[in-house]
Amino acid sequence: MTVGIRHDDLRRRNRAMVISAVRRGGQTSRTGIAAITGLSHSTISSISSDLIAEGILAEARNEPLALKRGRPQVGLTLEPKAAVVMTVVLSLNFLAATLLDYAGEIVAEEQRRLDTRAMPRKQLIDECVAIVRRRLDDRKREGRRVLRIVLAIQGITDAPARAMLWSPITPHTDIAFADILEREFSVPVTVENDCNMMAVALRWRDPERYKDDFIAILLSHGIGMGLVLKGELFTGTHSSGGEFGHMIHRPDGALCRCGRRGCIEAYAGNYAIWRNARMMGEDDEPVDDIDEADMRTLAQVARERDGPERQAYRKAGEALGFGLGSLFALIDPAPVAMVGASTAAFDLIEPALREAIAKTAGGHHSTSISFDTEPDQMALLRDGCAMRALTFIDNDIFASGNPAQMELAAGHEMA
Amino acid sequence: MTVGIRHDDLRRRNRAMVISAVRRGGQTSRTGIAAITGLSHSTISSISSDLIAEGILAEARNEPLALKRGRPQVGLTLEPKAAVVMTVVLSLNFLAATLLDYAGEIVAEEQRRLDTRAMPRKQLIDECVAIVRRRLDDRKREGRRVLRIVLAIQGITDAPARAMLWSPITPHTDIAFADILEREFSVPVTVENDCNMMAVALRWRDPERYKDDFIAILLSHGIGMGLVLKGELFTGTHSSGGEFGHMIHRPDGALCRCGRRGCIEAYAGNYAIWRNARMMGEDDEPVDDIDEADMRTLAQVARERDGPERQAYRKAGEALGFGLGSLFALIDPAPVAMVGASTAAFDLIEPALREAIAKTAGGHHSTSISFDTEPDQMALLRDGCAMRALTFIDNDIFASGNPAQMELAAGHEMA
DNA sequence: GCTCTTTTTTTCGAGCCTCGAAAAAAGTGT
DNA sequence: ACACTTTTTTCGAGGCTCGAAAAAAAGAGC
Structure with missing residues (x-):
């Protein structure tokens, strides 16, 4: 049975809705958000001022949204510095990692060719760990905390998105990538099927x-x-x-x-x-x-x-x-x-x-x-992973104005 | 985009959860419901006293739930008189209608054999309308308002559950049973696929x-x-x-x-x-x-x-x-x-x-x-339809303590 | 340049809802 | 009878959303 709804869930869900509206709509005014979500203007005002204070959203003062009479709308945007996510793509003979900011812009990238099919199990894992470590150490990250890593794998993954069960790219099976990377870097990780991420990307695109x-x-x-x-x-x-x-x-x-x-x-x-x-x-x-x-x-x-x-x-x-x-x-x-x-x-x-x-x-x-x-499946794949990671942050971290979570996000170095 | 959550949604969902806990658990105490839903005792107390006042739940004073020390738990049950639903099953050469009370007990039944395959379109519809009319007029209904009719059909139905699109039991296609019956009897109707209702029944059973x-x-x-x-x-x-x-x-x-x-x-x-x-x-x-x-x-x-x-x-x-x-x-x-x-x-x-x-x-x-x-597919089918109808009443009518809705439910005769 | 109009955003008080703590209720055990 | 245990209700506090009104920030008109 689903658990009952508490009072704080309410705020969390509505915060998530505001963030989601901005992520979808790009530059969106408070009035626009109110129309989309069906919430009152006062609620949107309250939530968005919180989100701005927490450094999750920002006001786009530069370009006005519309040239009509009345007080001009103030566009809200995602604050790029709010977080950073990493995507890792592991395909046949190919490994890539991308660092993106909270607004979805690419910060840093790396791609490698390697012979996945011939590699021993340990080496395959080590290559993944190494590429993540290199991009984590990337100075372009500028100390912003990486809040999520999404690893897309060609093959079958388990339902909780923790492990690769089987893949055509390697003879090895049941590799718990999520556990391995989380242990190494203390950042939440999910392991996703490549085609699923392509579908996610198509939907956003x-x-x-x-x-x-x-x-x-x-x-x-x-x-x-x-x-x-x-x-x-x-x-x-x-x-x-x-x-x-x-x-x-x-x-x-x-x-x-x-x-x-x-x-x-x-x-x-x-x-x-x-x-x-x-x-x-x-x-x-x-x-x-x-x-x-x-x-x-x-x-x-x-x-x-x-x-x-x-x-x-x-x-x-x-x-x-x-x-x-x-x-x-x-x-x-x-x-x-x-x-x-x-x-x-x-x-x-x-x-x-x-x-x-x-x-x-x-x-x-x-x-x-x-x-x-x-x-171009690779671009699609990377975008899908990025959206997966970012919406996770939207819904599961930033939506709950939990001070502990927020502090983690703001922290300039990892544990 | 999903619509934002308002304050009254909160109560409605928690009411639905309480009703659902009682429907699943049979005789359940307030404490038990609190444990299942994760809501506080005070909330459960408030909601259940409302539901009892509205004639949706009842206290089962007869048999104590446990024989231990302390104040004995008071079992809550569904109030059978709260509503009545009807199920109609249309299969190859067979038509049946059943009237059930809010607790799911059968009030009245009727089954008929007919040659569905040879029937003209109009006659098939008329037979369905007629069997519903007869059971609506059944004195065992005791004036309790029928809040829902669920019609299960062997064949393909449309996604909004309004019409039969195709069926092996008749050469005719696209029969909008929901519209027809709603026009006739002013009771909400859905048209469901028979196998789907069997699955629903298995889950409850x-x-x-x-x-x-x-x-x-x-x-x-x-x-x-x-x-x-x-x-x-x-x-x-x-x-x-x-x-x-x-x-x-x-x-x-x-x-x-x-x-x-x-x-x-x-x-x-x-x-x-x-x-x-x-x-x-x-x-x-x-x-x-x-x-x-x-x-x-x-x-x-x-x-x-x-x-x-x-x-x-x-x-x-x-x-x-x-x-x-x-x-x-x-x-x-x-x-x-x-x-x-x-x-x-x-x-x-x-x-x-x-x-x-x-x-x-x-x-x-x-x-x-x-x-x-x-x-025994027929028993399964009838039970599935009944649960479908009853859970609809639970979630969409009784969960919202909307006075207008409640009055409708209490009304002793239909429009 | 000033006022009027329009539109957006914020503020404020009211009304609900849930929660925790404490009180009340209703039994059993001795 | 009295103590103990467990369930249920009561009550005040704290949050949240809402509607109305106020404030803010422009363009339009003169």
Whole structure:
């Protein structure tokens, strides 16, 4: 049973609402916030003066919001110096860390290539710890306390966002990154699934198109998905869930990277398209990594002539289409964003995809389903992590005007 | 953006919490409620004395709750006379209406057989209106106002629970039952999917087993599903969703009742099992209805010898297993309840089901997934509707001590 | 340049709500 | 009968939001 609502919860929630309104709206006046939240002007006035005094919001005295009669609106903005967050992205052979201020501006960045698949467990962990340490020591941080680290991992994470359970980028499993980094740096950490963070980013980037319900599908070596339903990120009950790529397309079908058979990924992942285009057997062990240039060449050949290459893309489209059809049977159709470098070949995939989806129960209005493509997954990923970290600070730290918490945030060095 | 929290919301939520604690706990003391909700004793005292004065709760003076030292606890119960709700169940060739008091006890019942499939649209509607009118006129109602009607329909309903969009029980589509009944009787109505109501009922009936995440699958002429995730009934974005039976098992496979091909239902529904057992073609038009006795005979034959009958059940198990595997890839494994008369043959289905699920990504620990069977779907359905209606009254009418609402509830005759 | 009008923001008192402490109530044990 | 224990109610304090009114900060008009 949910716990009863106390009096102080009330203030906390309304503070959170004010912060959220400013984060969404950019520069927003008190009157605007009152309109959005439905709270009275007096309440907004009281809360915002508190937040300004606490150094969370700031008044943007420079540019007036509107040129009309009457007292001009004073825009409220997020105070960049209020906090700093760090995002860490761990993908196949790639590690990146970014430091951002409270307003979401990038303060410092670092990217590295490394051979994640060959690394021993300890070295993989140490690389992550090291990159975090270097960015924490970055002088551009200017002593502002890092209040949150969000680590996005390609693979499955656990439901409390504490650990990586399984990942295609390493043979090792069950790495409790959150515990490890928290022990090391005394900053709260969460570990998130990469596709989920992409979905979060899409929502912030284009709230018109990606409103309350949409699907982000990553077309890459493997197939991933981030799902937002009713305004909430959809996750599994025990894990990050949403493993669209491992729904079954054909029972006992092609061999998947996960060791099982017939998964959607075993038809639509880069390795599967490659395998089919090269007319290898469906039982052949998936190759480890395919150069992006090779995939581009493959797509070009498929565009030029009707051969096994074009067939391979057709099979990918078919798998994705039937998979989406099954998904739509569960959740109803929703806008779809195709993310990743392989979306460059989406023109080869789409016809078969639409054909397949039209054969399914969820495909009722298959022509009206929109597919957008977004090739740059890394930028999306970083933005998603940043918003995840910042909204955590908004809701769980700054919303409760708890003096102890605030002091921590203001502290110039960490424990 | 969610609207800000006002002061009166606070009381309303805490009132709802008190009512909910009593509905769950049966006879509960004020102290117990304070412990469950985390609210202070003074708050509980104040709220419960209000609720008693308003005739929503009552003190159960008869039996003491515990035999220990100190002032004995006074049990609070739901006041049965506070309201009355009606449930209406519309299934294939069957219509039932039940009147229940605020404590959930049945006041009056009526069941009818009718040929839903052959009925014109108007007649189907009229039958529903008529059964509601008869039960509203029932003298056992004793003038207590009916505050809610919940209509459960086998088929797809829309997300706001206002209309039936499609159903296998009738060729007619898009019937706005909620509007029709509300116009007729001036009582709020919702239209719910039958399997969703079964899931609701399971949760109330056995909260230990069916906690926050579980799946109810209806094995019947068709295949339906009710899904509870994170304590919430899972629905689609536009419709009741969760059409597990129409996820794709085999692309371009067997002909389904819905007109498409390869749906799970086209292998696991009674008509599919029948079709396979009789060695008819997978393209053969599904039969309309199969006698329950015939299905029992079929199962008996399948148990006795290894022939097409047993194979048919194997295929059903396989379809359900791969389907659950795909579902588990999205939501992670959860307890499953198999509901309906056809669960009598679950012993024939289970081996192939477990075999299939073990081949999928979600089937990691396939042996640990529990399958319960619950043959009596009608009782479950009625209970689910009743709880749906009653909790609506709890949360949306009685929780807000709105005098206007309360007066309506107390009124002895309807508008 | 001054006053009037308009719009935004702050101030102030009223009304609720929850909480903790203390008091009252209603039994059991001896 | 009296002491003890546990539940429930009462009461005053402290917070929060709200509406109304006041204050602030411009543009418009002359």
